[in-house]
Amino acid sequence: MDLDFDPTGVLASLGEAELEHYRALLADLGRAAGAFRFEVAPNPCVGAAVLSDGVEIGRGFHRQWGGPHAELQAFEAAAASGVPRERWDTLLVTLEPCCSQGKTPPCTEAILRTSIRRVVVGALDPDPRHRGRGLEELRERGLEILFLRGASALERYSPHFVEWTRPDRLRRSVPWVIAKWAQTRTGQLSPPLGSKDGRWISSPAAREDVHRLRARVDAILVGVGTVVADDPRLSVRGVLDVPKPPLRVILDSSLRTPPSARLFQPCQPGEFAGPVHIVARAGFDAQYYRPLVEAGAIVHALHPGDQGHTSLRETLGLLWTEGVRRVLLEGGPRLLASAFEAEYIDQLRIYTASINGGVGPSMGRFLVAERLLQIERSEVGDDARLDAFLRK
Numbered sequence: 001m002d003l004d005f006d007p008t009g010v011l012a013s014l015g016e017a018e019l020e021h022y023r024a025l026l027a028d029l030g031r032a033a034g035a036f037r038f039e040v041a042p043n044p045c046v047g048a049a050v051l052s053d054g055v056e057i058g059r060g061f062h063r064q065w066g067g068p069h070a071e072l073q074a075f076e077a078a079a080a081s082g083v084p085r086e087r088w089d090t091l092l093v094t095l096e097p098c099c100s101q102g103k104t105p106p107c108t109e110a111i112l113r114t115s116i117r118r119v120v121v122g123a124l125d126p127d128p129r130h131r132g133r134g135l136e137e138l139r140e141r142g143l144e145i146l147f148l149r150g151a152s153a154l155e156r157y158s159p160h161f162v163e164w165t166r167p168d169r170l171r172r173s174v175p176w177v178i179a180k181w182a183q184t185r186t187g188q189l190s191p192p193l194g195s196k197d198g199r200w201i202s203s204p205a206a207r208e209d210v211h212r213l214r215a216r217v218d219a220i221l222v223g224v225g226t227v228v229a230d231d232p233r234l235s236v237r238g239v240l241d242v243p244k245p246p247l248r249v250i251l252d253s254s255l256r257t258p259p260s261a262r263l264f265q266p267c268q269p270g271e272f273a274g275p276v277h278i279v280a281r282a283g284f285d286a287q288y289y290r291p292l293v294e295a296g297a298i299v300h301a302l303h304p305g306d307q308g309h310t311s312l313r314e315t316l317g318l319l320w321t322e323g324v325r326r327v328l329l330e331g332g333p334r335l336l337a338s339a340f341e342a343e344y345i346d347q348l349r350i351y352t353a354s355i356n357g358g359v360g361p362s363m364g365r366f367l368v369a370e371r372l373l374q375i376e377r378s379e380v381g382d383d384a385r386l387d388a389f390l391r392k
């Protein structure tokens with residue numbers, strides 16, 4: 001559904017100055033919302049503001065994937081302003097409000113519970129299943145709706161969301177994949193032999209940062225090489241707000257995962273971990289199956305991929321059917337290379353430590369400058385952190 005520019009006729013009642021004020025606010029909210037792009041992707045960056053008599057009294061942003069939407073955050077800020085709720089009259093939102101239950105309840109319902117009578121939006125949802133529906137619902141309930149086309153264009157403020165909702169991507173049904181790794185200054189993913197910190201490359205602060213990221217994904221994916229070499233837990237630790245512990249998924253073509261792996265041990269207090277899924281190649285040796293199931297694994301058998309390993313494509317499809325939408329790929333160089341080559345990686349998080357040298361190949365050949373989009377560099381503890389989206 002493509003809405004008219006002004007479906008409730010509100011435009012005629014507005015002066016040029018008021019329109020300009022709305023446009024400027026929407027652009028400002030769009031820019032500010034972009035600061036959270038790596039935390040919310042593949043969701044759009046959204047900002048919202050509540051006005052009372054034309055004056056902004058509270059603004060809010062969608063800050064975290066799975067977290068409250070911008071509208072609710074703006075309502076919270078408006079409530080804190082002390083302006084009585086019955087004097088809230090206008091809501092500006094950079095993207096039309098949602099009207100369906102996702103990880104959070106529909107924003108249209110929350111809007112209808114306020115005294116707001118006018119909703120001004122700067123972009124429509126590009127997904128044809130949702131496009132215009134939220135606005136239509138609000139219009140039917142008697143609210144004035146104004147769509148200022150281009151005021152907070154998604155192409156400018158949420159290009160990753162445009163990519164996520166492209167028709168061919170919607171048909172493919174594969175989750176958003178964030179590849180994360182730690183590397184030495186020279187790009188190796190394993191430290192120099194005999195390193196004093198054992199298998200760790202990154203600082204404790206960077207590892208805490210990873211736990212916060214793990215708390216905001218549906219699944220963590222590694223290859224069996226990482227399980228055999230590092231015996232990781234792949235759990236979330238030291239984070240209080242863990243909406244749903246992520247599934248732990250091992251690509252393990254011939255069931256080499258040891259049933260004694262630490263993955264299968266129960267969680268300690270304050271630790272969160274989802275079920276362990278092992279994705280194998282159909283035709284694996286049956287003798288390895290039962291001990292893994294007895295250890296607690298859910299074992300899947302899929303057709304092999306191009307290299308004879310478990311198919312990454314089918315694994316991602318399987319995860320989609322399990323409700324997984326955001327995956328953290330934490331594998332070693334082999335799985336990362338497969339995912340880069342098949343162009344399944346949407347987003348990067350790389351920690352670079354100050355040690356030199358190390359073991360194994362670097363991922364440098366995949367990090368061609370023109371493929372990295374919206375790069376953001378920061379420091380976490382002793383390490384440099386890079387976040388970026390990947391051009392497909």
Ligand SMILES: NC(=O)c1ccc[n+]([C@@H]2O[C@H](COP(=O)([O-])OP(=O)(O)OC[C@H]3O[C@@H](n4cnc5c(N)ncnc54)[C@H](OP(=O)(O)O)[C@@H]3O)[C@@H](O)[C@H]2O)c1
Nearest residue numbers: 181182223224225226229252253309331332333334335338
């Ligand atoms: N610095 C970091 O951030 C980081 C992160 C993880 C690991 N590591 C290090 O990396 C080393 C392990 O490297 P790795 O490359 O062996 O680990 P990996 O990439 O996690 O595992 C590779 C294995 O996964 C299996 N696999 C199944 N399906 C696959 C597919 N479609 N594509 C690729 N592999 C598939 C393959 O074995 P089968 O065919 O037998 O299944 C393959 O040998 C360890 O030293 C570890 O410490 C470092």
